[in-house]
Amino acid sequence: MATKLRFLTVSQVQRLHARFVVPNAVPVQPNMLESAIHSPMNMKHYAKEEDVFQLAANLAEKIMLNHAFQDGNxxxxxxxxxxFLxxxxxxLQKVPFAEDLNNKALANAHVAVVTKQWTAQQLGIYYKSVAAPLGPVTAEVMDYRSSALEY
Structure with missing residues (x-):
């Protein structure tokens, strides 16, 4: 039986982008953002992928390559x-974009995907190697969890 997972919505990703990357920015290609957001759900449904790290990597790859935002993809x-994780x-990150070795390595991994040095599958393996189990759930994570799509 397939595991139920939670998936981010388009509005949730736009909220993350606006909060941490470019305030008040909207996607320049909203259909490309929607495509990226739905990709891990499609991967779970059609490819029967259950590995949460592979699904997270698929989401990241699609957001980066679909280039829905003017800046900060x-x-x-x-x-x-x-x-998503x-x-x-x-x-993956204790503090988003903290100046530490973990975040620098994550940024480098994303550059490796964009420059075709890594595949999304390699990114998923990397995510799995650096991810940690989530401890106490913050109010922010609870908010995202409660409004995420469950599938």
Whole structure:
């Protein structure tokens, strides 16, 4: 039986982008953002992918390559992958974009995907290697979790 997972919505990813990347920005290509957001759900349904890290990597790759925002697509991809993992019990970043080795390595991993040095599958393996189980759930994560799509 398939595991129920929570998936981010378009508005949630836009909220992350506006909060951490570019205030009040809207996607310049909203259909490309919608496509990126739905990609991990499609992957789960059609490819029967159950690995939350592979699904997070798929989400990040699509956000980066679909280039829905004028600026900050790699940063938005990292925020979205991290929040996707958080609403499903793991995390990548303790503090978004903190100046630490973990966040620098995550940024480099995203550059590797965009420059075709890594595949999304390699990114998922990397996420799995650096992710940690989510401890106490913050109010922000609870908010995202409660309004996420469950599938």
């Amino acid at each position: 790699k940063r938005t991809a990292l925020l979205a992958a991290d929040m 958080k609403i499903n019990g793991f995390y």
